[in-house]
Amino acid sequence: MSLSVQLLWLIPALPLLAAVVGTLAPRGEFKLSASTAIAALTLSFLLSCGALITALADPSAHLTSNFTWFDLGHGAVRLGWLLDPLTALMCVMVTFVGLLIFVFSTGYMRDDANAKQFFCFLSLFAAAMLGLIIANSLLLLFVCWELVGLASYLLIGFWFHKPEAAAAAKKAFITTRIGDLGLLLGLLWLYDSTGTLLLYDEGQGVLDPVVLAGLGGSTAIGLLIFCGAVGKSGQFPLHVWLPDAMEGPTPVSALIHAATMVAAGVFLMARVFPLLTPDALIVIAFTGAITALLGALIACAQSDLKRILAFSTVSQLGYMMLAIGVGSWVAAIFHLLTHAFFKALLFLGAGSVIHAAHHEQDIRALGGLRGPMKTTFVTFAIGMMALAGVPFLFSGFWSKEAVLHAAHGWGFSQIPFYAGLVAVVLTAFYMTRLVAEVFFGHPRGNGAAHAHENTAAMTLPLGLLAACTILLGAIGTPWWPWLQRTLDPEFLSEPGGAGLMATSIVLVALGLGAGWALYGRKLRQKSAAADPLAVIAPRAFAFLAARMKFDKLYAATFGRLSDTLAACADALDRHVWDGVVRLLARLGRFTGLVNREADEEGLNAGFDATSESIRATAKAYSRAHTGDAHGYLLMIAFGFVVLVFAVLVGGGR
Amino acid sequence: MMALILIALVTLASAAAAMLLRNLIHSALLLTASWAGLAAFYLWAGAEFVAFAQVLVYVGAISMVVLFAVLLTRPPQPMPVTPPNTLGRALVALITGGAVLGVFIGAIVSSPLPATAAPAPTVSVKQLGLELAGRHAGALLIVGALLTVALLGAVVLAATDREPVGASLDDVRGRPPGTPLQKSGDAP
Amino acid sequence: MSLSSLQLCLLFSSALFCLGLMAALSRSNTILVLLGVELMLNAANVNFIAFWRYGPNPEAATGVVFVLFAIAVAAAEAAVGLALVIAIYRHQKNIRLQEATRLKG
């Protein structure tokens, strides 16, 4: 059974239809909504498998189906679908993982009053994500990209009655929008210089060699597009939203903030890989390395179950970007696929724990769940070992190996490679800590004490995901690099990675050993007891626990600057008419902030502070609007005189 | 030339005085004088019919409407004298108006304009009528609609709704004059 | 330097326009503000007549026709404007423009 490229649109269309049906269903029709969503996604999964068969028939071909959306007179805007192994594999992954998470959600969200809407949003999300994957036009991709963002906003804020959830949703939306702005500018620039946004178009698309050869200045374009990926994939310095996004229901975290949406940035970079110049790749590689290290470091000192997993996601996404940067997008996609499965497994496992423990998320208050929750424990341990990179049996090991191998072979610098190695140790360490705290010892809280295994709707997906986590490693081993060859027919497997492999096995063992030595040998007795790591290095631990104190540093640097500027603006305001000057001063500060995105410490609290100061400006303006009509008429005459002078001086001719 | 200067000075002086005086009735009367001055200007330029229309509409109709409006909107008790911010506002108005005037004067003086003193052209009423019914027939239709809507709008806005719901235009027909509606209708 | 008659007319109209503007900007009585606007419209009429008088083809009488229509429009504006003044008076019991500040912010 194969699916022709002309029918590729069916894959996103079915979940979209399910979302519409779900919206129209009467309130409380949870079953209808859920079963439609699951049925639609099952069909999409089957279609994706068909598409995969089509794509595998000739892995090097890029099948396209383009059509004209509208005619501008001086050129038409065209959209289309694209089918190649990358698309097909991503589709299969998203639909399969998505399907399991949908099934899991039927158990997890059963008692929620708004479960019907939840499935609508999930379907909408799946449709947008699939549309993003099959798009052959960067414009269509951008549209879906924004829709994915919107769905994510809705889902993070699903429990809107929690103020943290609402704030997290806002933060996620605004932060990713900053990246999207760069992406949009990049696309505009690209359109400006090539006149098309189609990826492949019989030799005329932006990725076709002819056009690529004629494209100048593409470092900037590549970096602007990368901005979008930085936002969406939670790369440094825009990673701040991802951990906060854990306020959403756990299946959402699994689907969006672990398996699919955050991977969209990596997918985008892999997709437009030919556009990226070596200079752009250097930036990408270092960004990825910093993110991988940073995420792993912070994860070591968190105590919220989901937050640890979130920072590990940040770290793993850093690995993927690192792989792209060092030129091996194939390794990045391999890691993306394996990560999707084991991270979904871990998140669903965490969800299972949280559900059973009556929404207790603090690992210090859990413990001893190994006994009552056997299935969850076993599957979670499999996921944990995959993430930590326990050798040979688990897929995570092979994909991480591929990334490290590529980084090792990078000619420009070895720093990213070493950063990756350090992150390997840290990953093994914090995952050991997590498992030891949650599943071993004895219960330290009310929730954990009364926990028991969940229903089959929740454990079945866990089992399936665990099986995949183990099996998936087989498709990309150095001895049989099927995945790599499928994605990139010119892929050459280089032997001689044995030394490297041995090194990383040793490092994993080191991490596991250190974790067990600190947390496993002497198990925590009381939830209030100090963390062993905090005993050894209290200041470092506190620093990491506060997520490197971004907010405090911000207050010390930007806060003071802002106060000074505000004082100046106020002084000027007293002498100059209305709030115009204040507006300009504030605006200057705003652009200054945006330009200095690289200053990590300014970022986290920066959004709130900036939007607050803009709002203050607006309020000042609002007060200046006194409602006296004389002032209005005065403004006409005043504007007239100013404009005349502007034209005469500006030399309009 | 001298006649022009004289007309201009009289018109401007009466307009300025009208805008400065505190007594509204005096202002209105002086404005009428200034409108008459404008009519004189039109006569001087040779546009007799326009002068006629100016007198008819402004001196005859609008000034009456203004007087009525002034009488109708008398405050129940005498207004308190000079609110504190009036002086400041006048100063700002003076500066802004002066700036606009400066822009105009600069532009007029520095722009090349035909400097001929051609003999005054004349235009007969018949010629005007032909123009109106000919080239500008479309404009005539539109201005008809415009005056209708002004009439309708002025009636509705100025009417006092004392009657229960269901009352309409016909109910306010009988009220005493003072609303500008009837006057605007015969303007053209 | 000497001014031509046309320039004199234009200066006259500009002065009238600015007088009207100043009245509109400074007077607190809404009726006088309205009359200031009327003066501004009149100033434009002066321009039309002056340009017709000294323009290239006075036989077309375009300027004169324009002024006739402008006078009609000005009358209509005055009617609506004064009706609005009365409407304001009904709520406010006076017609001082600077007191009409319910809408602001």
Place this chain on the structure above:
Amino acid sequence: MKPNYTELFAALSPEAALIVGALLVVVLDLTLGRKKIAEARWHAAVRIALLAVGLAGCFTFASGRPGAEFGGAFMLDALAQATRYSVLVLAALSLALLPGTARMRHPAEFVAVVLFATAGFSVMATAQNLLIAFLALELASLSLYVLAGFDKTRPESAEAALKYFLFGGVSAAFLLFGFSLLYGLTGSIELNVIARELGAQAASPLLVVALVMVLVAFGFKAAAVPFHLWAPDVYQGAPAPAAALIASASKVAGFTFFARLLWSGTGASSGQAPAWMLTLAILAGASLLLGNVAALAQRNLRRLLAYSAIAHAGIMLLGVMTGTRFGPGALLYYTFTYGLATVGTFGVIAIIERAGRCQDLDDLAGLYRRSPLLAGCLLMFVLSLAGIPPLAGFFGKFLLFSQALRLTGLTGPAGWLAIAAIALSAVALYYYLIVLKRAFVTPAVAGTEARIAVPLKPALALLLAAALLLALGVFPSSALRLVT
């Protein structure tokens, strides 16, 4: 010259249908409607008015003969026809919102004045000489002043109308003065003659003054900074159906009108384009900045919409700048879809107001529970205003920005403005989401949880507007083809 009145009637037949309809509404209400209850009178008046609008649409279709008509007084090109259709659709939607929402007195008069205003908009779309242009503008403006002050029970309405009137009167005086100078400098009031004459002469300061005076009036009509001050007050004070018309159809007509003045009267052929391009760029930049920032502080829903309108005006001015090279399609598409979204939003406001008040953002609280239909429609409209993809608002922005970038590249003034507009749309999204948050998330204030009944005609109008926004967003070519 022998005037050809058949031609004149052919050119003006849609307006004639509207005005006859208006008179008919008043006369029938005076004769037959006196004893009826207010509700029935509203319905009857709106029915006749919709008929007249439909007839006008048919006449527009029948008069679709491109080229100048009646001695060059009217221009019936594709732009004019498309603008007429847009204006008629928007006016019909505003009319359909009336029954059951407006609680004002004098239904027939209100409806008649709406029809007069629509006729004014329609002539504005076709005007090809300065006289027709001025009269059409005044016809539309006077009608709108009256509509703004129509609700005599609320002092805000009278105040809004007065402010609108004074601002409009002063800018009309500026426009007339500018026209008189243009007439003086070129000796003609025909746009094509003006363009020819201006091309033949050197620039003079007086010409700059004339152009800027015209642009002042443009700024007023478009609500561009610094001529925007009336907009928040009028949006807040005017009755919701009147505000809907002011914000939508008036804007479409105004932009076509001034764009035509600039393009054909002082366009590229006359060599005057750079002067007004610079002015427009200043106005556009200021509007984008101030509109988006000031909207953040608004607690009043209507003022928020006004500031968003100011920001949108900045984008539309960008469209006027790019139109010289790329044609009017993008500008008209943008103004029309913006008009649809705004009519819809004000329609929602009007229906909510029927059940209580709808001024502050908080008055939207719990809308999702009170009326899912209204909340859903509001979602569509606001998202389109924000420019979220599948809706028409996104596509219009995309079209205009890509044209602006093509005009001067990324580094030219139009390119900078486009980039600024894109950046500020992130700010804009924030306040649009605030609106939606109130409607969908915040629970209703105690005492106002009652469900809102939506009458049939307004419901249909809202659904139609939402459907059009979606359809135009997905199939923009169909609309663009009308113009090009």
